[in-house]
Amino acid sequence: MTTVRLWTDEDVGRNARVKAVFDDIRLVRKSDFVNNFWRGLCNQPDLLERTWANLKEVMVKEGALDPLTKELIYMAVSAVNGCGYCVHSHTAAARAKGMTAAQHQELLAVIGMAMTTNGIVTALQIPVDKEFLV
Amino acid sequence: MTTVRLWTDEDVGRNARVKAVFDDIRLVRKSDFVNNFWRGLCNQPDLLERTWANLKEVMVKEGALDPLTKELIYMAVSAVNGCGYCVHSHTAAARAKGMTAAQHQELLAVIGMAMTTNGIVTALQIPVDKEFLV
Amino acid sequence: MTTVRLWTDEDVGRNARVKAVFDDIRLVRKSDFVNNFWRGLCNQPDLLERTWANLKEVMVKEGALDPLTKELIYMAVSAVNGCGYCVHSHTAAARAKGMTAAQHQELLAVIGMAMTTNGIVTALQIPVDKEFLV
Amino acid sequence: MTTVRLWTDEDVGRNARVKAVFDDIRLVRKSDFVNNFWRGLCNQPDLLERTWANLKEVMVKEGALDPLTKELIYMAVSAVNGCGYCVHSHTAAARAKGMTAAQHQELLAVIGMAMTTNGIVTALQIPVDKEFLV
Amino acid sequence: MTTVRLWTDEDVGRNARVKAVFDDIRLVRKSDFVNNFWRGLCNQPDLLERTWANLKEVMVKEGALDPLTKELIYMAVSAVNGCGYCVHSHTAAARAKGMTAAQHQELLAVIGMAMTTNGIVTALQIPVDKEFLV
Amino acid sequence: MTTVRLWTDEDVGRNARVKAVFDDIRLVRKSDFVNNFWRGLCNQPDLLERTWANLKEVMVKEGALDPLTKELIYMAVSAVNGCGYCVHSHTAAARAKGMTAAQHQELLAVIGMAMTTNGIVTALQIPVDKEFLV
Numbered sequence: 001m002t003t004v005r006l007w008t009d010e011d012v013g014r015n016a017r018v019k020a021v022f023d024d025i026r027l028v029r030k031s032d033f034v035n036n037f038w039r040g041l042c043n044q045p046d047l048l049e050r051t052w053a054n055l056k057e058v059m060v061k062e063g064a065l066d067p068l069t070k071e072l073i074y075m076a077v078s079a080v081n082g083c084g085y086c087v088h089s090h091t092a093a094a095r096a097k098g099m100t101a102a103q104h105q106e107l108l109a110v111i112g113m114a115m116t117t118n119g120i121v122t123a124l125q126i127p128v129d130k131e132f133l134v
Numbered sequence: 135m136t137t138v139r140l141w142t143d144e145d146v147g148r149n150a151r152v153k154a155v156f157d158d159i160r161l162v163r164k165s166d167f168v169n170n171f172w173r174g175l176c177n178q179p180d181l182l183e184r185t186w187a188n189l190k191e192v193m194v195k196e197g198a199l200d201p202l203t204k205e206l207i208y209m210a211v212s213a214v215n216g217c218g219y220c221v222h223s224h225t226a227a228a229r230a231k232g233m234t235a236a237q238h239q240e241l242l243a244v245i246g247m248a249m250t251t252n253g254i255v256t257a258l259q260i261p262v263d264k265e266f267l268v
Numbered sequence: 269m270t271t272v273r274l275w276t277d278e279d280v281g282r283n284a285r286v287k288a289v290f291d292d293i294r295l296v297r298k299s300d301f302v303n304n305f306w307r308g309l310c311n312q313p314d315l316l317e318r319t320w321a322n323l324k325e326v327m328v329k330e331g332a333l334d335p336l337t338k339e340l341i342y343m344a345v346s347a348v349n350g351c352g353y354c355v356h357s358h359t360a361a362a363r364a365k366g367m368t369a370a371q372h373q374e375l376l377a378v379i380g381m382a383m384t385t386n387g388i389v390t391a392l393q394i395p396v397d398k399e400f401l402v
Numbered sequence: 403m404t405t406v407r408l409w410t411d412e413d414v415g416r417n418a419r420v421k422a423v424f425d426d427i428r429l430v431r432k433s434d435f436v437n438n439f440w441r442g443l444c445n446q447p448d449l450l451e452r453t454w455a456n457l458k459e460v461m462v463k464e465g466a467l468d469p470l471t472k473e474l475i476y477m478a479v480s481a482v483n484g485c486g487y488c489v490h491s492h493t494a495a496a497r498a499k500g501m502t503a504a505q506h507q508e509l510l511a512v513i514g515m516a517m518t519t520n521g522i523v524t525a526l527q528i529p530v531d532k533e534f535l536v
Numbered sequence: 537m538t539t540v541r542l543w544t545d546e547d548v549g550r551n552a553r554v555k556a557v558f559d560d561i562r563l564v565r566k567s568d569f570v571n572n573f574w575r576g577l578c579n580q581p582d583l584l585e586r587t588w589a590n591l592k593e594v595m596v597k598e599g600a601l602d603p604l605t606k607e608l609i610y611m612a613v614s615a616v617n618g619c620g621y622c623v624h625s626h627t628a629a630a631r632a633k634g635m636t637a638a639q640h641q642e643l644l645a646v647i648g649m650a651m652t653t654n655g656i657v658t659a660l661q662i663p664v665d666k667e668f669l670v
Numbered sequence: 671m672t673t674v675r676l677w678t679d680e681d682v683g684r685n686a687r688v689k690a691v692f693d694d695i696r697l698v699r700k701s702d703f704v705n706n707f708w709r710g711l712c713n714q715p716d717l718l719e720r721t722w723a724n725l726k727e728v729m730v731k732e733g734a735l736d737p738l739t740k741e742l743i744y745m746a747v748s749a750v751n752g753c754g755y756c757v758h759s760h761t762a763a764a765r766a767k768g769m770t771a772a773q774h775q776e777l778l779a780v781i782g783m784a785m786t787t788n789g790i791v792t793a794l795q796i797p798v799d800k801e802f803l804v
Contacts, residue, residue, distance in 0.1 A: 002258055003257075006260075035263045035265070036261060036263050037254075051254070054247060055251075058240075058246075059247065064234060064237045064239070064240045065244070069203050069206065070244050072207055073241065076210045076214075077210050077249060078248055078252055080211050081214060081248075081249070081253075083252040083255050083256055084262065086251060088262045102198035105198070107199065107207065109192045109197075110192060110207045111207065113188060113189060114212055114224075117185070118215040118220050120181075121220055122217050124138055126170050128219055128222045128223075129223070131167060132222040
């Protein structure tokens with residue numbers, strides 16, 4: 001259903017820049033599986049390299065938020081943007097990082113709650129309280 | 135700028151159902167400050183009661199996610215939905231629950247990263263990998 | 269705060285095509301007030317004419333839905349799209365067409381409810397029941 | 403394609419809280435059919451109970467808007483949020499509540515019209531007319 | 537999967553107003569193929585006629601932007617709105633108008649970049665610089 | 671109204687990493703003016719550096735799309751995402767790159783047209799034509 005060609009491992013093997021990214025993805029993720037998102041990006045090595053470099057910085061490098069929390073946030077953003085593929089891939093990633101069923105369910109509850117108040121607030125054009133201003 | 139009247143504490147004092155909710159908000163939050171969102175909801179006590187009851191269940195009751203994580207998710211959803219008021223109120227709430235500047239910055243990085251890949255994936259209509267299906 | 273010039277009545281008077289649209293807006297709405305949206309569109313008479321013609325067809329012409337119901341739907345779409353201006357203008361229009369405070373509040377409740385289930389359904393990627401297919 | 407297990411009627415029969423909700427859904431809707439959304443929510447009885455209770459309050463209880471109008475608004479919100487499942491389920495619900503083909507078509511026209519002006523207004527950052535302020 | 541009937545060429549042949557629009561689509565596009573969007577709109581000739589008339593004005597008539605640029609913008613809007621069908625149809629249209637693989641890839645990069653900064657800006661509620669005001 | 675501190679030039683001067691980015695922004699843009707977005711990002715030098723590096727790659731480096739076309743796409747994405755700040759900053763950027771009033775107006779028309787059909791298509795759940803599949 002994609003609008004571009006998804007590269008097979010054979011295709012990847014024929015392009016040194018693309019192969020280097022795929023090798024790194026496999027190394028970092030400790031898994032041979034590389035999902036379709038990356039196979040679609042192969043058509044433009046610049047974008048592939050940049051996206052993977054950014055993702056490593058943001059999602060892999062140790063930071064102020066633990067890896068699971070970051071996946072939950074990623075899932076929430078993807079749901080609001082209506083990106084079904086991203087919901088699937090980051091739900092799988094969150095599970096791989098230890099998301100329990102209870103945490104998943106609570107994530108849903110928070111997304112649902114935020115959606116509700118976002119909709120009502122915007123429909124009412126509530127003004128920001130001066131207490132919230134920095 | 136709101137499209138409905140925001141109730142003052144005086145108005146609230148004249149309506150028993152509304153006052154009960156405001157009393158509970160103040161009790162639960164251990165603060166006298168009640169923000170404009172609730173003052174806008176006063177116009178419909180049913181919606182006010184239900185929204186506060188749901189919010190307590192989802193955001194206040196102890197659950198599988200810690201309170202700060204839930205605020206970060208709330209901020210992310212609110213940003214994607216473009217709800218400026220909600221961004222302000224939940225940034226304040228997250229700070230009150232201990233969000234550090236470093237965590238805030240990392241939240242921004244994750245939101246930005248997810249937005250990017252959401253956009254690219256949707257623009258390419260990447261098909262879900264069979265490995266992601268439950 | 270707009271990114272284009274908003275035309276005053278004087279400006280409008282100097283352009284025959286634009287003036288014809290403004291005259292018709294005033295005639296149809298039985299009011300001398302023409303809101304900023306139309307004043308921003310004056311910069312491109314084609315877009316102004318087309319937008320007003322479409323709006324008359326959809327929102328003014330008698331159809332299968334009554335005028336107030338159409339305004340409620342318009343408000344809902346505008347809220348989800350985060351268009352504050354549109355929320356304001358169509359809340360005013362709905363009131364002018366008889367929206368009661370109770371109807372306004374129920375609209376908010378429906379928007380909030382739909383937002384919640386939209387978010388949860390997308391976050392879970394619920395498959396369409398075969399019973400729903402035409 | 404869902405990311406969680408959808409409960410069968412057999413599964414439902416083994417959990418008293420879940421069964422109580424399903425019994426009520428069937429009673430209220432006067433139909434044995436329970437759609438996938440509720441089967442996905444079974445994994446978290448709290449969320450299931452709360453969502454059904456809210457939905458009954460908002461969509462079933464008699465209020466200031468008639469049931470069909472509420473479904474039309476629900477469809478509009480779901481379309482803007484890009485929730486295909488919700489579009490399907492609430493189109494079916496609207497038809498069950500008497501939506502005619504002409505009303506359906508007019509709903510589409512209003513959604514389309516609102517989308518257009520939302521996009522243009524936001525792209526121009528039109529300022530709210532002082533006449534719209536409460 | 538659609539919620540309305542898609543008209544076949546036979547159906548179209550039986551309705552003079554609908555047939556006139558289809559004839560014009562085929563004439564303007566110099567192709568016998570008419571895609572499903574138009575077949576879904578056949579159920580309401582008013583909406584069909586108006587949508588095609590508008591589309592011809594905006595996308596076909598010679599204007600200040602070349603046809604390919606307009607398709608790229610259309611693809612971007614469709615991706616952000618999560619409209620998979622529209623992404624498919626306008627990617628095909630862009631290719632028919634000469635979009636190269638390199639241009640397609642650069643479009644993706646711009647969409648991704650804009651999504652990122654949109655998300656971060658909204659999450660921070662950055663105030664508009666006075667230098668940007670008209 | 672922002673939720674973080676915006677750095678002044680004095681603040682910038684006290685942080686070598688931040689100053690290096692600001693120097694480069696000024697060099698590349700051939701202007702002393704640095705807008706608020708970058709001043710908000712100063713709070714996290716990693717994110718500041720990465721965002722500027724990505725933006726230079728996507729928006730400044732010569733590629734398959736000309737600079738103005740990229741700004742038009744950026745404006746469209748920003749409008750759909752409801753990012754008022756981004757609409758302002760990229761409208762200014764587009765003008766600096768030569769956008770004429772006629773091009774601006776045509777951009778609005780295309781955004782409006784795409785919004786309409788996106789909304790209608792999603793509300794109808796139109797299936798992708800097999801002719802569009804790669």
